Structure formats: C-alpha cells, structure tokens
Amino acid sequence: MKFKLYILFYLILFLVRRDHRKSKSHLDRVKYRRLKLLLRHLKSSPFYKHYASQNSLEAFPVMKKELFMQNFNDINTRGIKKADALKLALEAEEIRDFSKTLNGIIVGLSTGTSGNKGLFLVGEKERAKWVAAIIHRVIGIKIRPKKIAFFLRANSKLYESANSRLLQFNFFDLMNDHDSNFKRLITLNADILVAQPSALLKIALSFTESKKTPTFEKVISVAEVLNDTDRVYLEKVFKLTLSEVYQCTEGFLACSCKYGKLHFNEDYLIIEKEYIDKEHKRYFPVITDLYREIQPIIRYKLDDILVEGGVCKCGSRFEVIDRIEGRADDIIRLTDKLGKMTDIFPDYFSRAITIASDEITDYILSQTDKNLLEIYINNGSEMNQQKVKDNITELLSKFNIGPVEIHFTSKKATDQHGKLRRITNEYYKRVQDNRNR
Ligand SMILES: [Zn+2]
Numbered sequence: 001m002k003f004k005l006y007i008l009f010y011l012i013l014f015l016v017r018r019d020h021r022k023s024k025s026h027l028d029r030v031k032y033r034r035l036k037l038l039l040r041h042l043k044s045s046p047f048y049k050h051y052a053s054q055n056s057l058e059a060f061p062v063m064k065k066e067l068f069m070q071n072f073n074d075i076n077t078r079g080i081k082k083a084d085a086l087k088l089a090l091e092a093e094e095i096r097d098f099s100k101t102l103n104g105i106i107v108g109l110s111t112g113t114s115g116n117k118g119l120f121l122v123g124e125k126e127r128a129k130w131v132a133a134i135i136h137r138v139i140g141i142k143i144r145p146k147k148i149a150f151f152l153r154a155n156s157k158l159y160e161s162a163n164s165r166l167l168q169f170n171f172f173d174l175m176n177d178h179d180s181n182f183k184r185l186i187t188l189n190a191d192i193l194v195a196q197p198s199a200l201l202k203i204a205l206s207f208t209e210s211k212k213t214p215t216f217e218k219v220i221s222v223a224e225v226l227n228d229t230d231r232v233y234l235e236k237v238f239k240l241t242l243s244e245v246y247q248c249t250e251g252f253l254a255c256s257c258k259y260g261k262l263h264f265n266e267d268y269l270i271i272e273k274e275y276i277d278k279e280h281k282r283y284f285p286v287i288t289d290l291y292r293e294i295q296p297i298i299r300y301k302l303d304d305i306l307v308e309g310g311v312c313k314c315g316s317r318f319e320v321i322d323r324i325e326g327r328a329d330d331i332i333r334l335t336d337k338l339g340k341m342t343d344i345f346p347d348y349f350s351r352a353i354t355i356a357s358d359e360i361t362d363y364i365l366s367q368t369d370k371n372l373l374e375i376y377i378n379n380g381s382e383m384n385q386q387k388v389k390d391n392i393t394e395l396l397s398k399f400n401i402g403p404v405e406i407h408f409t410s411k412k413a414t415d416q417h418g419k420l421r422r423i424t425n426e427y428y429k430r431v432q433d434n435r436n437r
Contacts, residue, residue: 191218336401
C-alpha cells in the first residue's frame with residue numbers, strides 16, 4: 001500500500017509542478033534545492049561523504065562504470081556488499097525468477113558492452129518515482145486499464161512493481177523462442193508494446209508475414225540505438241509514431257514527446273556535457289540523478305554519443321537530444337594519409353549505406369581489423385554492394401583516410417549479448433580487451 005501511495009505522491013508532484021513548462025532559472029532553483037538535500041544524504045556514503053561536505057557538485061569526481069563498480073560497497077548508502085548483490089542477481093538470472101530483493105532493495109544486473117557487468121540498486125521510493133515518471137511521460141494517464149507487453153532480456157521487480165488494476169505488465173523473455181512469444185503477444189492483445197529495436201523488428205516482420213494487423217496504441221523503443229531506417233520501417237508496420245525511452249542502469253533518462261524528440265528528464269537529472277565534437281554538437285552525457293539515494297548516481301559519465309538538439313515545438317524546456325548515435329566503442333577509428341588516427345562517428349556510415357539504395361533496410365558495418373571494414377547488407381546484389389562501397393570510399397576520402405579494405409559478408413552478426421548494433425568496432429574492442437588483460 002505504501003508503495004502505491006508513493007507512486008501517487010510522485011505522480012501528483014509531476015502533474016502539479018509541470019517543470020517542463022517553466023523557465024530555465026526556475027528549473028535551476030528547483031534542482032539546486034534538491035541537490036542540497038541529496039548532499040546531506042550523501043554523508044551516509046563512505047565514498048562520497050568527504051565530497052558532500054564541500055557543498056558543490058563540481059567537487060565530485062566524474063564517475064565511470066569501472067570505478068563505480070570497484071567502489072560499489074562504499075558508494076551505496078546502505079552498506080550493501082557487491083558480492084551479496086551479485087550473488088542474488090546471478091541466481092535470479094539463472095532460475096529466471098526476478099522477485100527477490102535485499103531488504104526491499106531491488107538488485108539489477110546489466111551487461112556492459114565490454115563485458116563488465118553493472119549492478120544497480122533501487123529502493124522502494126525510487127521505484128515508485130520511476131513508475132510515476134513512466135506513467136506521466138510515456139504511458140499517459142487514462143482511466144481505462146491497459147495491458148503492456150514488455151520484451152526484456154531479464155525481468156525485474158522494477159517492472160513488475162508497476163502492476164496494478166490500471167496497468168498490467170506482461171513480461172516476455174527474449175531468451176524464449178520468438179514464435180511462441182509472438183503467439184502469446186497476439187493472444188494478449190496488448191495496448192502498449194515495449195521492446196528494443198531488434199526485437200521490434202522481429203515482431204514487425206512476424207506481423208507482416210502472418211498478415212495480422214497490429215493494433216497497439218503505443219509502441220515504445222528502449223535499450224538500443226534506434227536508427228532512422230528502422231524507425232521508418234517500424235512506423236509503417238505499426239502505423240503510428242514510435243515512442244522512444246532512453247533508459248539504462250543509471251535510470252530513466254529521457255523519453256520522446258509527441259514530435260518524436262527525446263527530452264531529458266531534467267526535473268530530476270543534472271546533465272553535464274563532455275563534448276567530443278563541439279562543432280557537430282556531439283557529447284558524452286555526465287548525469288547526476290537528484291533522487292537516487294541508495295546507490296547515488298553523481299556525475300556519472302555514460303558511453304553514449306549524443307547529439308544536441310535545439311528547441312522543440314512541443315514547448316517543453318527540457319534539454320533535447322537530437323539523436324543517440326551509438327556508444328563510444330562504436331566509433332570507427334582509421335589511420336589517415338599522414339598516419340594520424342581519425343575517429344569517424346557511426347552516423348556517417350549509417351547514412352553512406354542507407355542512401356546507397358532503398359532496398360537496403362538491414363545492415364551491419366564492423367571494423368574488424370586496423371584497415372578492414374566488413375559489411376552485411378540484406379540485399380547484397382552486386383550493384384548495391386558497389387554503391388555502398390563507392391559511398392564509403394567517398395566518405396573516407398573526405399576524412400583523408402589511407403587505403404582501407406571493404407569486404408562484404410552474408411553473415412549478420414549481433415553482439416555477445418544478442419543486441420543489434422549496426423555500426424561496431426570489433427577491432428578496437430579487441431585491442432582494448434588485450435590491453436586490460
Ligand atoms: Zn518536444
């Protein structure tokens with residue numbers, strides 16, 4: 001009961017405050033007040049208490065996942081040991097039962113791109129706030145009960161906790177066979193479908209092949225980069241504007257508005273930007289969550305390459321993300337004619353491939369060696385391959401890159417966690433892994 005009251009409390013708070021409509025200075029004042037409360041709370045974190053006494057966010061170190069995990073025991077404010085949390089999370093994955101908690105605190109496990117697992121802790125109040133924010137910003141508030149089909153690699157009490165008379169979450173395990181998942185989805189007749197783009201693509205294909213008509217009122221893309229080609233295809237099959245939620249271990253960060261633009265949840269997040277390409281507005285976000293108290297997220301740097309957006313027509317003042325381009329280790333690194341290492345962002349390659357032909361709706365490009373790019377395209381006719389090759393050669397010449405081999409493959413690969421990443425750098429990952437060994 002207490003949990004549902006918390007949800008109601010946050011929901012009312014969001015509805016009454018309407019922070020997204022207020023001026024920037026108002027937002028800054030709200031955040032500053034909240035930050036002061038958080039700093040007071042951080043005195044229970046052995047890792048952060050020293051920084052908290054300095055009363056300024058700038059005093060805190062920028063946190064990276066490795067450092068965060070190394071200091072897990074000292075960062076959290078409840079004295080939870082990493083070994084205990086990890087044991088609980090791994091057992092849950094093993095037996096696919098995600099209902100257990102550590103004294104009411106949910107432990108979640110995320111797969112890192114470089115194989116390092118992340119562990120997250122979420123308390124009851126934090127969970128309630130998450131549910132309220134999802135209802136307020138993604139699902140919408142309506143009296144009619146809604147069925148939500150949620151495709152996930154691993155369920156979590158976080159999602160189940162949102163179950164109520166008005167919202168029924170149905171978990172679909174991505175580890176299960178796709179055909180049986182699809183059959184169940186049809187029987188369920190859900191109002192809202194939530195899944196990562198690669199799963200949405202499979203579902204869309206099943207709808208097309210079975211000649212069934214999808215009737216979802218909302219389809220929400222989560223967890224992977226959603227590129228324009230996939231968005232167009234999915235919107236055509238589902239006959240709606242796709243909603244997008246940018247969420248990771250570090251919380252519910254942003255969601256799309258009615259114009260399809262992603263807005264950061266700036267009423268409870270402080271976003272700092274570490275620019276990597278200021279001219280083209282690319283940056284890594286460094287986030288501080290003002291409400292996470294059990295496992296504080298302070299100046300936490302994410303590996304995602306974001307592109308700044310401008311002002312949005314919807315009227316929300318919350319920071320706009322034009323697009324999420326990929327992760328830091330998806331950047332293609334090649335040597336230019338002067339021997340200098342040059343970074344080329346994933347987006348350039350996506351564009352070079354997709355503009356080659358309308359027949360190309362599915363593709364993967366991976367740098368597999370120092371000067372080698374391997375490409376998969378769904379319609380690999382000689383003509384399409386040649387066009388793709390020409391576009392990429394032209395792109396590389398703009399960056400003054402030296403000789404690069406381009407190979408086509410008929411094999412479509414996903415990463416080690418089954419996630420679809422259209423542009424990846426396997427070579428660089430290998431080099432880094434060897435270095436870390
Ligand atoms: Zn907007």
